[in-house]
Amino acid sequence: MHGAAELQAAREQLVMYSARLVDDGLAVGAAGNMSVRLGESVVITPSGIGYHELVPADICVLTLDGDEVEAQEMPSSELPMHLAVYAATNAGAVVHTHSAEVIALSAVCDELPAIHYAITGLGGPVRVASYTRFGSAGLAEAAVKALEDRRAAILQNHGAICYGRTLPEAYDRALLLEWLARVYRLARSYGEPRILSAAELAEVAAEARRRRYGERRR
Numbered sequence: 001m002h003g004a005a006e007l008q009a010a011r012e013q014l015v016m017y018s019a020r021l022v023d024d025g026l027a028v029g030a031a032g033n034m035s036v037r038l039g040e041s042v043v044i045t046p047s048g049i050g051y052h053e054l055v056p057a058d059i060c061v062l063t064l065d066g067d068e069v070e071a072q073e074m075p076s077s078e079l080p081m082h083l084a085v086y087a088a089t090n091a092g093a094v095v096h097t098h099s100a101e102v103i104a105l106s107a108v109c110d111e112l113p114a115i116h117y118a119i120t121g122l123g124g125p126v127r128v129a130s131y132t133r134f135g136s137a138g139l140a141e142a143a144v145k146a147l148e149d150r151r152a153a154i155l156q157n158h159g160a161i162c163y164g165r166t167l168p169e170a171y172d173r174a175l176l177l178e179w180l181a182r183v184y185r186l187a188r189s190y191g192e193p194r195i196l197s198a199a200e201l202a203e204v205a206a207e208a209r210r211r212r213y214g215e216r217r218r
């Protein structure tokens, strides 16, 4: 369950991060969308409203099954994909982008390989889900499959989807994913890049865990 104050905070946070989506170059116009889970509700951006015009009252509230609770506008067309991610993961927030680097990569590659160790923050090399029409149940299914053991996936000829415990965490992952795709493209422009091995990635993940535990003990 959640209170009115918590819901209002989620609406305001979605409006703020929607504006950032455009400013950070992760989407243009009204493309892309994001949501937050509050208990048994999903709070999601509406369809077709330019991000800089968006106000908290435009944000839609639905149940985890997609039934409208409070929606003055049409919910995002990618609602099925958001609901599928909440059903399949422990996500507290989902961010869907139409960012240039990942879309360019998706048209050529089957995955974003481990060009930098920061990719462990996304769970490892990021899969590219085969193209399926926007808003379709097939896209929701393909996204969830590509997200297995990952916190990010690339959608072929479309964009990306990332999740986190909170909206800031999901959003930072979307930024990280776009940066990794850019680094990979730059490396490819020099020649055949060296890619981190599974053992090297496991070592990074173990060290990151160890250091976090150390901070908590202090």
Ligand SMILES: [Zn+2]
Residues within 6 Å of the ligand: 031, 032, 078, 096, 097, 098, 134, 158, 159
């Ligand atoms: Zn999209």
